Amino acid sequence: MTASAPTSVIVIGGGIGGFASALVLRRLGADVRLLEQAPEFGEVGAGLQMSPNATRLLKRWGLLDEAIASGVAPRRVVFRDATTGEDILDQDVTGEFRERYEAPYIVAHRADLHRLLARTAQEAGVRTHNSVCVESVAETPDGVRAVTTDGREFTADAVIAADGIKSAVRRQLFSADEPVSSEYVAYRGAIPTSSAAHAEDLDSVVVWLGPECHLVQYPLRDGELFNTVAVYRSRSFAAGRLEYEGADELRAAYTDCVPAVRDALTNVNDSLRWPMFDREPLSTWNKGRVCLVGDAAHPMLQYLAQGACQALEDAGTLERLAEEIIFGADGDASRWPEVFERFTDLRQAKTARVQTTARAWGEAWHLAGPIERTVRNMLFGSADRHGVWEYTDWLYGPQPADRLDAGTTVEGDRSGTSVRA
Numbered sequence: 001m002t003a004s005a006p007t008s009v010i011v012i013g014g015g016i017g018g019f020a021s022a023l024v025l026r027r028l029g030a031d032v033r034l035l036e037q038a039p040e041f042g043e044v045g046a047g048l049q050m051s052p053n054a055t056r057l058l059k060r061w062g063l064l065d066e067a068i069a070s071g072v073a074p075r076r077v078v079f080r081d082a083t084t085g086e087d088i089l090d091q092d093v094t095g096e097f098r099e100r101y102e103a104p105y106i107v108a109h110r111a112d113l114h115r116l117l118a119r120t121a122q123e124a125g126v127r128t129h130n131s132v133c134v135e136s137v138a139e140t141p142d143g144v145r146a147v148t149t150d151g152r153e154f155t156a157d158a159v160i161a162a163d164g165i166k167s168a169v170r171r172q173l174f175s176a177d178e179p180v181s182s183e184y185v186a187y188r189g190a191i192p193t194s195s196a197a198h199a200e201d202l203d204s205v206v207v208w209l210g211p212e213c214h215l216v217q218y219p220l221r222d223g224e225l226f227n228t229v230a231v232y233r234s235r236s237f238a239a240g241r242l243e244y245e246g247a248d249e250l251r252a253a254y255t256d257c258v259p260a261v262r263d264a265l266t267n268v269n270d271s272l273r274w275p276m277f278d279r280e281p282l283s284t285w286n287k288g289r290v291c292l293v294g295d296a297a298h299p300m301l302q303y304l305a306q307g308a309c310q311a312l313e314d315a316g317t318l319e320r321l322a323e324e325i326i327f328g329a330d331g332d333a334s335r336w337p338e339v340f341e342r343f344t345d346l347r348q349a350k351t352a353r354v355q356t357t358a359r360a361w362g363e364a365w366h367l368a369g370p371i372e373r374t375v376r377n378m379l380f381g382s383a384d385r386h387g388v389w390e391y392t393d394w395l396y397g398p399q400p401a402d403r404l405d406a407g408t409t410v411e412g413d414r415s416g417t418s419v420r421a
């Protein structure tokens with residue numbers, strides 16, 4: 001590889017994962033094209049929690065200050081019983097937490113973070129194309145060809161598929177598995193704090209745990225906006241109906257909750273719901289010069305607030321590997337398969353653990369029986385007294401995205417079955 005012929009990469013999908021990967025590879029010197037099926041880039045109007053495993057990377061990429069400026073760095077993450085109003089666990093995420101993980105816990109508006117990544121990637125020279133829907137990819141003797149639904153072809157040395165939970169590339173090259181229904185749906189809203197019901201605890205992320213439901217609240221944009229997410233087990237979705245069926249089911253799901261929670265339902269847009277899906281962990285995401293990242297590789301339920309954070313870890317790990325293997329002194333573009341092989345080795349067990357733990361975490365949040373809920377509250381409370389590091393180090397501590405030799409505490413191989421939850 002010479003300076004006049006940089007290695008070329010196609011990134012499929014312009015979500016948070018696609019733009020993060022495109023940005024880091026472009027900055028290393030790759031010629032990067034990003035193909036997005038939608039006519040315009042964008043994200044839904046809702047919040048995103050970003051834990052230190054992700055904000056360390058934003059810091060490395062020079063984006064953290066702007067992310068914080070347009071977001072909020074909360075002081076606490078509080079779990080509260082939605083039927084009694086009592087605090088169960090109150091974790092300080094400043095001070096010792098921030099020192100231990102060398103970066104803050106922040107909350108950001110999705111659209112702000114997405115715009116920040118997209119703008120920085122475009123300024124760095126990533127070439128973006130909208131209204132380009134990739135149907136299939138195929139290896140050629142010295143590269144990869146992406147073919148679009150309207151018959152166009154794009155070629156490059158490597159393809160990174162960041163095309164989300166319904167990834168066409170995953171289906172074509174890796175697995176015919178289907179998204180798994182959680183039977184839960186989410187309603188979201190980010191509205192002016194001044195007009196939000198029960199906009200309290202403005203220095204915190206508050207998670208109210210109710211029977212087969214929960215509600216998350218936190219401020220955005222320096223406190224100007226208040227974000228609310230209501231998630232409950234939907235009988236209509238459980239019965240296989242994806243379409244919106246009106247807000248009555250939403251209100252009924254929170255009947256047993258305290259007024260502060262029931263009233264807060266007025267903060268969400270109750271005319272639109274998101275049915276929640278994940279998938280089983282996949283053992284392989286790489287085939288030759290093609291690799292999956294983000295939700296295309298490891299879609300997860302949102303209960304650990306990690307989907308976008310893991311997509312950033314993917315980008316950080318690719319950055320480290322490409323730097324070492326492709327952009328190192330003796331590297332060349334034919335070594336992308338090696339980058340992707342090592343990438344999957346380094347990332348699969350961790351993300352499989354996040355996927356499976358997120359499911360278990362959701363089950364613990366949504367316990368319905370009073371005895372189970374009491375025991376759950378006692379266990380969560382004891383974590384508060386004994387320290388939470390044993391629960392958070394594997395997730396937020398040093399990762400290969402920081403340093404390739406940074407081991408996670410994850411045990412297991414690529415099967416995902418031997419991973420501790």
Ligand SMILES: Cc1cc2nc3c(=O)[nH]c(=O)nc-3n(C[C@H](O)[C@H](O)[C@H](O)COP(=O)(O)OP(=O)(O)OC[C@H]3O[C@@H](n4cnc5c(N)ncnc54)[C@H](O)[C@@H]3O)c2cc1C
Nearest residue numbers: 013015016017037049134163164294295305306307308309
């Ligand atoms: C209610 C809820 C709350 C969440 N909260 C958090 C949180 O607090 N913290 C967190 O880290 N994560 C959270 N997540 C998860 C997070 O939103 C996702 O994991 C993350 O956005 C995935 O990013 P991605 O780029 O991999 O995929 P996506 O955002 O799905 O992007 C995929 C992109 O690819 C495009 N595309 C798809 N197919 C094609 C094709 N064939 N050709 C071209 N383009 C294509 C799509 O249009 C899209 O732009 C939450 C999710 C939900 C649902």
